[in-house]
Amino acid sequence: MKNFDVVIIGGGLSGSSTALNLSKKGFSVLIIEKRQEGIFKPCAGGMASSMTKFLPLNIDQAIESKIKNVEFRWESSDEVIADLSGESPFWIVRREKLDKLLIDEAQKFGCELRRPAHVERITRQSKNWTILCNDNFICKSKFLVIADGSQSQWAGYFNLGPRKPKFANTLALRMEGLGNISKDSVRFEFGFIKYGFAWAFPLKESLNIGLGTFINNKLLDDEFLNNKVIKSFGLEDFSFKTVKKKLRIWNGIHKLHGDRVIAVGDAASLCDPFLAEGIRPSLISSFHAAECISQCLSQDGEDLSPYSTNLNNEWGKSMAWGKRIAQVFYRFPKTGYQLGIKRKTAPQRIAQILSGEMNYEDIAKRVIKRLLTRSET
Ligand SMILES: Cc1cc2nc3c(=O)[nH]c(=O)nc-3n(C[C@H](O)[C@H](O)[C@H](O)COP(=O)(O)OP(=O)(O)OC[C@H]3O[C@@H](n4cnc5c(N)ncnc54)[C@H](O)[C@@H]3O)c2cc1C
Numbered sequence: 001m002k003n004f005d006v007v008i009i010g011g012g013l014s015g016s017s018t019a020l021n022l023s024k025k026g027f028s029v030l031i032i033e034k035r036q037e038g039i040f041k042p043c044a045g046g047m048a049s050s051m052t053k054f055l056p057l058n059i060d061q062a063i064e065s066k067i068k069n070v071e072f073r074w075e076s077s078d079e080v081i082a083d084l085s086g087e088s089p090f091w092i093v094r095r096e097k098l099d100k101l102l103i104d105e106a107q108k109f110g111c112e113l114r115r116p117a118h119v120e121r122i123t124r125q126s127k128n129w130t131i132l133c134n135d136n137f138i139c140k141s142k143f144l145v146i147a148d149g150s151q152s153q154w155a156g157y158f159n160l161g162p163r164k165p166k167f168a169n170t171l172a173l174r175m176e177g178l179g180n181i182s183k184d185s186v187r188f189e190f191g192f193i194k195y196g197f198a199w200a201f202p203l204k205e206s207l208n209i210g211l212g213t214f215i216n217n218k219l220l221d222d223e224f225l226n227n228k229v230i231k232s233f234g235l236e237d238f239s240f241k242t243v244k245k246k247l248r249i250w251n252g253i254h255k256l257h258g259d260r261v262i263a264v265g266d267a268a269s270l271c272d273p274f275l276a277e278g279i280r281p282s283l284i285s286s287f288h289a290a291e292c293i294s295q296c297l298s299q300d301g302e303d304l305s306p307y308s309t310n311l312n313n314e315w316g317k318s319m320a321w322g323k324r325i326a327q328v329f330y331r332f333p334k335t336g337y338q339l340g341i342k343r344k345t346a347p348q349r350i351a352q353i354l355s356g357e358m359n360y361e362d363i364a365k366r367v368i369k370r371l372l373t374r375s376e377t
Pocket residue numbers: 009010011012013014015032033034035042043044045046047117118119147148149150152153170171172210245247264265266267271276277278279280282
């Protein structure tokens with residue numbers, strides 16, 4: 001039976017970046033991925049360029065657009081434009097390419113990949129996990145990383161993250177052409193979708209289009225997309241297949257590690273509950289997971305608690321505010337649009353959030369400070 005330092009369940013963004021970080025440090029790593037390579041990923045690919053600090057490779061090949069403006073609209077009008085020409089630009093990446101780049105690079109450093117295969121049983125003997133796959137492949141590992149995404153089967157099994165995960169409903173497709181979206185702009189369209197919004201993010205010659213609802217678990221169907229949203233993006237043809245996905249969103253501060261096991265990315269319920277940003281927490285969690293596991297492997301230790309502490313401090317505190325903002329905004333979206341997005345300083349703040357220069361906690365503290373100063377005068 002083969003032995004590994006680390007076995008990773010799931011070869012999406014968080015699994016592959018954890019694998020790369022660990023194999024670059026010289027540890028033996030296996031990724032088990034259930035899907036074939038190259039299948040369409042519904043992710044719109046919006047990513048803060050500042051996140052490359054968590055990626056130990058050049059990802060230029062996966063970047064399809066560099067964004068200068070973020071457009072917000074309420075039912076196709078009442079436009080607000082945020083200028084993104086700050087220090088950290090916002091990129092649109094093709095997720096299938098990005099995930100492949102990471103896996104290929106990890107393999108160059110010796111990481112093994114088993115795909116398509118899924119894990120059927122995990123047992124523990126002393127300091128080792130024994131992992132059995134559906135194709136009867138069996139192996140041992142010292143540490144386990146759960147990176148099986150929003151539909152994670154294993155995060156709950158190991159009690160990692162929220163006991164009752166919360167989900168946003170999403171519907172996504174990729175359409176040829178850019179419609180009325182310019183190459184260097186992304187569009188957020190509010191008002192058409194109850195409890196959420198629609199988006200159009202440009203790739204080189206196509207658009208990643210989607211809808212998301214964030215509270216009340218409102219279900220989405222193609223009708224929504226067909227009637228209003230597609231037309232608002234300047235497109236007519238609706239002959240493309242949509243992908244519906246339940247996206248696990250952040251829902252409180254929780255333990256993200258167990259005994260020799262860690263959850264990363266969507267499996268750890270890290271996705272932003274206001275804007276569905278999941279690439280950033282996937283990369284942050286993968287980086288910290290690799291650092292913490294590598295520390296344990298090098299010193300024959302097993303304390304993974306610094307991982308949960310780091311993640312909850314670096315990401316969770318901001319998401320607690322993101323969750324509050326989402327609950328108010330999506331319940332009263334028209335008021336939210338007028339008072340939030342149409343505020344004079346809002347475009348700059350939103351740009352700073354998307355580029356990673358500011359987080360929800362910073363914004364909330366500013367608002368509270370402003371309110372306190374006003375009530376004192
Ligand atoms: C419609 C939509 C649009 C989005 N747009 C954006 C965006 O623009 N910007 C942004 O920052 N975030 C966006 N997100 C969020 C982002 O896509 C996710 O947060 C990110 O993909 C999480 O990566 P992951 O590796 O944790 O999960 P995934 O990318 O889902 O990878 C999980 C992997 O695990 C595999 N797997 C599952 N179960 C098993 C198993 N039992 N055994 C083996 N393998 C398994 C799956 O096949 C998959 O490859 C969007 C999400 C959706 C749904």
